[in-house]
Amino acid sequence: MDKSKLIGTSLCTAGLLGTLALAAPSAPVNEKTAIVPLPASIAEQTGTPGFSLKNPIITDNPALYRHMQQLGLPTSLAPDNVDLFIGPDISASTSQGTTGNQEGYTLTVTPNRITIAANSDAGIFYALTTLAQSIVKDADGNAAIPSMNITDAPRFEWRGLMVDSCRRARSVDEIKKMIDLMAHYKLNRMHWHLTDDQGWRMESKKYPKLTEIGGKRSETPIMGQRNKGDGTPYQAFYTQEQIRDIVAYAKARHITVVPEIEVPGHAAAAITAYPELGNKDIPGYNPSVVTRWGVFPYIFSPSEETFTFLDNIFAEVCELFPDSPYIHIGGDEAPKDQWKKSPFAQKIMKENGLKNEEELQSYFIRRVEKLANARGKKIIGWDEIQEGGLSPTATMMVWRDAKWALHALQQGNHVIMVPNSHYYFDYSQGAKPADPAYETINSGNLDWKRVYQSDPIIPGVTPEQEKLVLGVQGNLWSEYIPTMQKWEYQAFPRAIALAEIAWTPKEKKDIKDFETRLQKQHPYLDGKKVNFRMDDGTPRQDRNAK
Structure with a gap:
């Protein structure tokens, strides 16, 4: 030749x-x-x-x-x-x-x-x-x-898994194992949840207290006794060097890591580290890093000081995640009580002609979007970002109900489908071990079959609107995922079913054929020592996750 x-x-x-x-x-x-x-x-x-x-x-x-x-x-x-x-x-x-x-x-x-x-x-x-x-x-x-x-060729461009490091932080090696498993099944987006009420996990050179103070909570709920703390301080964060390592490792496997910096709610850790970022003019203001699971009231103040802080954080995010076209800015579960009590927040509403706190959240999100756009990034937010008015250029991640996608699609926004009815992999899959380590946030039967039988395109969507659906993602919130073994148990085989609905043409899907091929994945998963869930609820590796 x-x-x-x-x-x-x-x-x-x-x-x-x-x-x-x-x-x-x-x-x-x-x-x-x-x-x-x-x-x-x-x-x-x-x-x-x-x-x-x-x-x-x-x-x-x-x-x-x-x-x-x-x-x-x-x-x-x-x-x-x-x-x-x-x-x-x-x-x-x-x-x-x-x-x-x-x-x-x-x-x-x-x-x-x-x-x-x-x-x-x-x-x-x-x-x-x-x-x-x-x-x-x-x-x-x-x-x-x-x-x-x-x-x-893939059906959708966004084929993702969300990793929550705020409640429980997995090691760099464990995250690399996740990435390898994703790559094997052609998943290509790792949505990395890095900030929340229970901890700030991304090192900031400009704001070191975010990890020194915001990265540490005094205790963590006990598995099996969710309303009782273990009395043991929990601290973890990823250095910028570790983040670059993970991002590069993912890139070599054609996976883009998309960071999430949560605003305006789920902000207790950041506000505890820098109290001036919160609504310090409300009665009884005393923020602390949260030690329980759930939704909590601490929300960023809509001040110029806050927007300067976020702009500086975005500068670091852009340097650490250069290949992601997006910054996920959260926007979900943001209680408005502190804004209602804050004279300053009410003043901002009056000055900007905002009718209510929902419109104040929309104002906040639009300000944040401009900061991201100025640094060459687009934003993604949970579906609450449409409350008070949805920015025409934001991508919406639909989690509460698939119906929330319709308004965004009709307006011309891109959406990513992650409804908790089908794609929340921290949810129960049915039968599971009695060991408290296998506790889940709810009871139910969101097993791989329910995932496989779903479709990211909801009824009533036109062919043109269908093109605005970027794809689908499985979410692994980690309140009840204390170990890598539990993460694997919750993720697999549901992530494999997700991979097929994200990649394979809808008309090619066949659950009986998929089940046959799924059974033949066991040798690969066993070789990687993946603690996947068997159909009877048994953990494959039969380990005690503590």
Whole structure:
């Protein structure tokens, strides 16, 4: 092959075409793959030889080699003098069936060659992820990939999980494990909840008291006795170096980390650290970091001092999360009692012609949005941000009820669907161990089947409005998730069901077929020591989460 005709080896070239290795065919492959999420189009040839993995897949592209290593594919980096190639061939990409979607790809496996075509690094990565899930046994019992043709692209661009580090902070290594699991199932947004009443978890160089004071609470509710404290101080935060490490780790796996800085409510930790940011003119003003779960009254004052503080925080956020186009600003569960009692807040309302405290919240959110926009970021907020008037350029994350999406879509806003009826993974899944460590916020049966049978597009949405639905997300609030083992139990297999509804075309969904493929995920999850929930409620690893 004439390598002089190739154009570089970067994975960042539009129309990228990659060919991975020549190899001897496998014995006939009779076993079907169990790919999750199911590709948009897949044609497998069973009963015929496939691509043998008796030897490592060879590539001379270091970036591709790194991706394959990340995904656990057997791979070897070829020396320069081997007569094979991996590199962009723009003229050939269209004829190979490359999809127009930036995350899409085509994948062809023959007994002698694997060929990938995509428009971006992400497409290549997802093709390799599909390959990693396609390894089966041939008739001789050796690892192989069936001969097949796949044309694939995601249904939604936002395929997310929310990680709450405020109530319980997981270690950097644990978050990296979460990211690996997300990447394996083509989830691509990690929404990171970093500030709340019970703790501020992001190091700020400009405001060190946020973690010195706001990052520490005097105690935490006891699992199984939620109204009783354990008497043990709890302190945790992520240094800026750790945050950069996590963001880079996620980026290498095509996951964008989207930070959440909660305003105007859920602000007790920040206000405790810097009391001047709160409504200090109300009777009995004495903020403290909250030691119980629930909704609490401390809310930022609508003062210029507060907006200066938030602007400075956003400056640090933008530096730490450069690839996220968004800052999530919360906006939910913001009690207005302190604003009603504050002469200053009432003065701001009068000066700005605001009829009530709901309009004051809308004013606050719009001020915050301007700060984010000035730094090149868009905002996302929980669906309460529409109370008092929704900014026409905000993205709304719908959590209370799917119906709340209609107004935003009719107005032309983008939405992300996370209704708690289907996508709150801290909710009960039905049967669970009697161990208090497996307590959940509620009772019920929000299991993987309920997740899978849902659809992010609600009835009554027009085709044009449907385009405004960016995607779907599972939320893992951590009040009742004290350990990584419990996090895994709550997340899996529901996150796998979420991945399929976020990626696979609606018409391709089949719950019986999915259940078959889901059962075949167990070896992978076992290999990663994931404490996933069995259908009878048993934790797979049968560990005591304390």
